[in-house]
Amino acid sequence: MGRRDHGYGWGVSDATFVKPGQDYDRDMDYIPDRITRDARKPDHGPVEGDLWPVEPGRYRLVAAPACPWANRSLIVHRLLGLEDVISVGRPAPTHDERSWSFDNDPGGTDPVLGIHRLQEAYFARVPDYPRGITVPAIVDIPTGQVVTNDFPWITHDLFFEWTELHRADAPDLWPEDLREEMEEVMERVFTEVNNGVYRCGFAGSQESYDRAYDRLWAALDWLEDRLTGRRYLMGDRLTEADVRLFTTLARFDAVYHGHFKCNRQKLSEMPALWGYARDLFQTPGFGETIDFDQIQAHYYVVQRDLNPSQIVPKGPDRSVWTTPHGRESLS
Known part of the structure; x- marks a missing residue:
């Protein structure tokens, strides 16, 4: 029997729910809404929630650099050249049991959404939202409501539904x-x-x-x-x-x-x-989407069940990431 992760994707209480003999089982129950061209039925994947229209400037991608699931959305967003189309909010790497928060922003508040905790956008959509306050999340700026946190479909739809707004030389991520x-x-x-x-x-x-x-x-x-x-x-x-x-x-x-x-x-x-x-x-x-300080701070500080001292390692050496890789010849 697996245990379901009903915490914060991978937050402070992840290990608390593990009972002897259990395997880790990630909860994949996310808000299933999708953003599509003209709020049309998409060509790929399920439609289990509401459909929202593609609209430049309307949405904010909230993605903590510390989180690997959010990190993939930051990479795809940048590869496709959507920086001027969908703004980005970056929560701080450490948080409490309630929610990711914007502690690194001036006043501890997201400058576009005007909220301190991402939880506020979830509660604006579903009061007392009962599941994990996860990133990435796309928030509707006019209403302050979360649209979706379904991370596999977020990056999929950034490619397939926002095509007309991609930069001219954007890579074909789904040949x-x-x-x-x-x-x-x-x-x-x-x-x-x-x-x-x-x-x-x-x-x-x-x-x-x-x-x-x-x-x-x-x-x-x-x-x-x-x-x-x-x-x-x-x-x-x-x-x-x-x-x-x-x-x-x-x-x-x-x-x-x-x-x-x-x-x-x-x-x-x-x-x-x-x-x-x-x-x-x-x-x-x-x-440029990788912040090793934030990555290590999150895991070693927030996941106290695995690291009660909250001591963050100084290593490994990060400069090795920029050394020659020699893989050009494989193309």
């Missing part, structure tokens, strides 16, 4: 001829790697941890092999699959190796994955 294979790869990356590190970190027993550890490293070995002969997950083209893997790799040595006990090897000891991660980090749109 039509690769989509079927992409979906298979992204599903494995999500279940075994993105979520796999949490399955290790929040395991409720030694047996649960051992299972999680073996699953994670089986997937990382598969990725090491896959990336040995190709520059990106899908070959010589950068896709959303790479965005989704990168946000976990960027946090691996800094957090997951020690804090989540994913310690068979460091990322820097896996030649293909390490070169691939640096290649992406040095690609415009990726590295």
Whole structure:
């Protein structure tokens, strides 16, 4: 039996709900609304909530740089050139049980939404919203209400529904001829790697941890092999699959190796994955969204069940991310 994460995506009380023998089970029940062209029925995916129209300047993407799920939205937003179309609010990396907050902004208030806690936007939509106050979230600026926090569909729809507002040279993150294979790869990356590190970190027993550890490293070995002969997950083209893997790799040595006990090897000891991660980090749109100080502050300070002292490690050396990766020849 798995335990459901009804906290803050991965907040202060994540480990509190783990009972002996249980496996970590992420709650994927999000606000299912979607933003589409003219609020039309989208061509892809389910329609289980309301539809909102694409409208430049109307929405604010609230995405904490500390969070890997929010980080992917920051990367896609930047790759597509939507900075002047959808504004961005960045909550601080540490928070209490109530909500992500804007402590890094002047006066501790988001300058566009005028709120201190993201919780306020959720409550504006659903008073006493009962589930996790998660990021990323898209907020309707005129009403101050959260529209959606369904992170896989947020980045999907930024690509497919906001197309006319992309910058002229925006990458094709969902090549039509690769989509079927992409979906298979992204599903494995999500279940075994993105979520796999949490399955290790929040395991409720030694047996649960051992299972999680073996699953994670089986997937990382598969990725090491896959990336040995190709520059990106899908070959010589950068896709959303790479965005989704990168946000976990960027946090691996800094957090997951020690804090989540994913310690068979460091990322820097896996030649293909390490070169691939640096290649992406040095690609415009990726590295500038990474804030290692905020990443480490969140995990080591907020997750007190795993780190009661709240001491934040000084290492590893971050300058290694800008060293040559040598993967250009694989294109």
